[in-house]
Amino acid sequence: MNQVHIIPGLALSVLISLSAAAQPTPVYSWTNLPVIAQPTFRKDTVTITSFGAKADGTTLNTSAINTAILQCSQKGGGVVLIPGGLWLTGPVELKSNVNLHLRKGATLLFTEDKSQYVLVEGTYEGKKAARNQSPISGMNLENVAITGQGILDGNGDVWRAVHKRQLNSDQWKAKVASGGVLKDDGQTWYPSEQFKKASVGNMSMLLSPEKPLTSFANMKDFLRPNLVVLNNCKKVLLEGVTFQNSAAWCLHPLMCQDLTIRNVTTKNPEYAHNGDGMDIESCKNFLIEGCTLDVGDDAICIKSGKDEEGRKRGMPTENGIIRNNTVYNGHGGFVIGSEMSGGARYLFVSNCTFLGTDKGLRFKSVRGRGGVVEHIYAKDIFMKDIVGEAIFFDMYYFVKFATDGERDERPVVNEGTPVFRNMTFENIICRGAQTGIFVRGLPEMAIQHIVMKNMVLQASKGVELIDASKIKLDHVQLITKETKPVIAIQNSHDLTFNSIQYPANTELLFAVDGQYSQAIQVTNTELSNAHTKAEFNKGAVEKSLTILK
Incomplete structure (x- = not known):
């Protein structure tokens, strides 16, 4: 796309002329929600004990579990049952037409032996990157599920660094005594010297022709895996299970279609760096309902790739229903961005409760991302003790607001300009926040066409709108200290x-x-x-x- 210089205040009209052809025809509404196809499975059931698995907490059951899954799939599918007990394992690979079912009392504990996790080509913030193999993974599958009332534990503490300020004195002493190494200033614990070197040296994990997968052996320990990664799968069900203690993101469906996440719990320590609850990336037709999240980063997060690579993928996250969820700790309750270069649209968020999150509804991006985020609807959102903003839009994620403290009007509208528009938020109650509503667009591209109605926001500050256009606040009560x-x-x-x-x-x-x-x-x-x-x-x-x- 050619670069077009924009006169401030006229960005909207130029945007319309640039992107009119790309406008999707409205399809979904609150009275016509997306329909998500569900997987189906044969009733045939095999138990992992039939393949030699032992629930003694010390036997490595990787081979037994994977053999059970593979043979079940090869015979037409069914249920692979994990009975009650403590099952130690290495990485598990899912297969089509298999429902991995964890009975109540079952804990699948992933080994702390990092040699069991081979280096693989994965993604990091939407870009190709070297990663350790995920504890649970699946690619190009159809009809696949993890269900039950058991627990999947990623043993994440052996993978991640932690800052001294994030722990109390007894926790810090225990962490130092567990092994690992300290940063030279003594304020950060690393799981190994290799991790420390990669972190302090800000070593990149991104793959390139000049840096293939084989060249990352010297920083393998630094390449933390996401707990569950499902790539390009159709008819996926995650139901009832607790996913906890992930080394990085907890649940990461990527380019999946017809995805249901129902009644699951995601749980990570507050100090878990990149400890997101679930990151739905470039997925189409999905339902997230009845879930409980208590995590170290964003809770329910929508992504679609980063910068040019995400735009080339061109797969928006779309046609999603997010309802009846509860979020405790998290950087945001419901989040879009910042890696949203493929766009997001037709997302319906309702009857969700955020208790103590850093932010409530959180939308973030930055110049260079590109992507269009539109047709986002939220209603019946209830918040308490929000640390920052109840409703938050910011196009300056992790960057300085302006040049030398002044409004920067030099940028132009091009394919790297993020667009957030056409959203409606209604019936939102917040008791306690730093700011009720914060909206900060770009001088060259305002946040635009947002309706917020029927709200009661109790916060220290009320409303702040910067570089915003066509914003409507209708029947809003602001109970502010300032x-x-x-x-x-x-x-x-x-x-x-x-x-x-x-x-x-x-x-x-x-x-x-x-x-x-x-x-x-x-x-x-x-x-x-x-x-x-x-x-x-x-x-x-x-x-x-x-x-x-």
Whole structure:
């Protein structure tokens, strides 16, 4: 795509002309949700003990389990049963038409012997990378499941580093006494000298023609595996099982179709680096329902590849239902990004509870990602004790906001410009957050066409909109500690505020900054509770805001 220089404030019209041909025809709505096909299995059941497996916690059962799965698949499929007990194993490879079923009381514990996990070509943040083989994996499968009421434990503590500040004194002493090595400043524990060298040296795990898989042996210990990776599979079911203690991401379905994750628990320590609960990447037609997540990074996360490689893949994560889930610890309850270069669309999030997450609804990207995220709908979301923002959009993920503290208007709209648009959030309750709503787009591409209605947000700060366009807040109650201002607007336009409630004796209701702030309309809002209705600074003018009775 040719680069097009954008005059700030006109990005939307240029975007429409650039991408009109790529607009998907609306198909799904709350009354017409996607349909997810379910896998089917023969009732034939084989037990891993028939292949010599022993539940003594010391016998390595890798061969027995994999042989049971392979033979079951070769005979037409069925159920491979793991009875109650502690089963030690190396990597397990799933096969088509097999349901791996963990009976209640069964724990599948993956060995801490890292030599059992061979180096494989995997992905890291959407790009081809060297990884250790995942404890559970499957590729190009159809009709595959992990079900039951048992536990899959990735033994992640032997793989991951941890900072001293993340543990209490007794935990830190135990960690140091367990082996491993310390960073030179004594503030970080590494599982090995090899891991330390790769981490401190910021060694890349990405594959390239100049750096094939065979060249990564000297940093193998650093290449932490995701617990479950299912690549290019159809009709997948994960149900009832607890997935815990992963070395990196817990569940990673990649380019799968007709995926159901139901009533599972994902559990990782708070200090687990990259300890995501589930990362749904470039998948089509999926259902996540009734799940409980308590993890060390993002909880339910939508991805579709990173930068140019993700755009070339061109597979959006689409047609998803996320409902009736509970998230405890996590960087975000429901998250899109930051690796979303293939796009995301038609996602329906409902009846979810976030208790103590860093952020609630979290959307993140950065210049260079590209991708279009649109047709995202969320309703009946209930939050408590959110550390940061209840609703969060940021196009400056891990980068400095501006150049030398000023608005950077040099970038252009091109294939690397991320687009977030066309979303509706309704009936959202948050009791406790740092900020109710935070939206920060790019000068060349605003966050646009977002409707937020029927909300009660109790937070220290109210609303902050930066480089946003066509945002509508409708019947929103803001219960804020800070009242100067309750709503901050910077270089944003075509905004509508209807029926806004805010604290009595508010010092300042609206702070409007920036010469590109314009077409701001306030309706059906009692203004007598504010000592000052609005202030205008940094090029903003009074006529940019219209108050209608």
